[in-house]
Amino acid sequence: MWVPVAGVSVWLWIEPGLPWVPLLVLVPLGLLPRVREAEVMQARLLLTPDEAEPDFATRPATAWRDRWRTVLWLEFRTLLGGVVAYATVWLPIIAYALAARTVGHETEDLPQVTGPSNWMFGLLAPLPLVALYALVAGGGAVLTAVARRLLGPSVAERLAAVEERTEQLLERTRIARELHDSIGHALTVAVVQAGAARAANSPEFTARALTVIEETGRAALEDLERVLGVLRESERPASARPTLTDADRLLESARASGAAVDAEVTGPLETLPGPVSREGYRILQEALTNVLRHAGAVPARVRVAAGDGLLTLEVHNPLPDGRPAPGRGSGLRGIRERAALLGGRADTGPDGDGDWQVRVELPLG
Template identity: 65%
Template sequence: MAGLLRPFRRAVTYTRWLHLFMAVVWPAMWIFVDEAWAFASVVPLALAGLVPGMRVVEGVQARLLLTGHRPDDASVDIVVAPSATWADHGRLVVWLEARLAVGFCVAMLTVQLPVLAVDLVNAARGGHQAPGSYLRLAGNHWWYGLLSPLPLLLLAAVVVGAGELITRLARRLLGPSRAERLSALEERTEQLLERNRIARELHDSIGHALTVAVVQAGAARAAGSAEFTDRALSAIEETGRAALEDLERVLGVLRESERPVSGRPTLADADRLLESARASGAEVDAEVTGAVETLPGPVTREGYRILQEALTNVLRHAGAVPTRVRVEVADGVLVLDVRNPLPDPRAAPGRGAGLRGIRERAALLGGRAHTGPDGAGDWKVRVELPPG
């Protein structure tokens, strides 16, 4: 019983009823002039469906009255936007005519079913029927009184059923078109790509800073030298400050979606990565060939992050070992090559998130990344990024 009464405890049941009544207000005014004019109202209604802004009006009404959501709620699959194609116009015309037909039927039953219930009671008592009744009762019988609740129950079923029907029609006819769904999917994909990029930025920057801090702290404790400890603390401070700058920049982008992404480090700032690795005890042999400053912005920024992750992996998995870094720019193509002795095979393997990030960054720019043993006892990270 509680399940049957549940729809009548929801406000949206009555707003849907109101929505259907609103569809027949304008045609109902013509009934006072001539009933034939009321049926002729379907023609101007169809013409109204050709007006682009009509879709906005109907979408707002449908969201408010049929779903109970605000017009700006993006979770509702009813579009609040002007018609952009002839298909949109066609669906809107069908919607307007369908809403009129369903609304007319519901309005008539809303009036006639209560009248029928009163007529049944009057007939059971020996009285007369109302003059506006469409259904005439034969004679006066006492058992008509037992039937009097049925029209009201039927009206309740009509209100709930018609509300569900018109809502389904709204989602179908006022919902997004194929082009709009594709546009929304592309926007969602862009958001996911941006989140993935931010995740990589945080992983590379914060991961590098924490790795340097851990390695420096361990080396300082093992060395037992005040001079070495001072150098280690300076390296930790510098790396931590750079990580905080990166973190503040990323958080600023997250807070303000329209804020331009600026201030990201490039390969021109690679010296601080190399010095950080050297301060951690690694013997870094670096060689830069070509004009790094001529590289396009996306290439030089992603190249910096790739080099950062490669050096972080060296410190994390191999420790303070001799490392060779080669940066070459030729014909606009950037080649990064980082090699170091393979780590102790007994060391715990990493999860591979950093190497996957390197490959994703390279693929995003149409480049290639090769990671793994080189056959000569070294671990290599070689990345080629085209100028485009």
């Protein structure tokens, strides 16, 4: 029905005789890691503006597979853009030529419609505009689907994101445990000391109790400040965490609270692996806190032994009549979780002599 007159479609600044040149130029451009990041930003703003978290990559392309996916995206986007641009120019012109032919008007330098002038051309005139609308709308949907496919995260990136999220959750759990153990221990010591000082009704004992409360509170504030520093600077590793070489501080704090602690420490604690020594300190802290909280000022036997590829922590204490056993609180659960994370085991409960025991074994390998 129609034949285009002599004329050449010029694709912006591109040489008409070399239409493949832009596609060739896009290859090295798409291999640049940051180009993918820029394309993802454009796709978010233009294709998925209503989605809060569209499924696109969140980091520059590092693997070659992802770089070549970016190249394919640029090639597809350019080709589809050229098709839509061509249709946007010529389909309205064709619609105008059909409408003009309906009334017998000749259009120069435009597509010529052959055939007698009749009302049929008037019925066909809207079709190019409908086709243009379908092309633009459908092209947008296709472009969005292709963008999700080519600009979406790869399997490796998804695994990296899952690992990063897991690390964040583990770090939050660790920080919560740190706060529970440190602040819980300090508060327990403070409560026990205050109650003992009031019951003793002795100025000297009260002075010693206040000194212990002050020292314990200061240590808890240091721990709190360190944890808050980790939260404020999440990318920096936690430092200056107490280790088993600082166990004397825990033992003296328990003794100052009235518990008769008989401690036996053997083995080179200063050579223990960092994670084992740090978690061992927290396990011992929680075990002593349970002694003060559930048993009060009672004799306690503490054994810390390092050797033969194993770190053993044992705390035994009697349970006075009328005092409840520790049971299944968050403290004991935290001890078992810390031991499990390091590949060890923790046993808590009554021992053969009727005392309460906490026994933890942590491998040093």
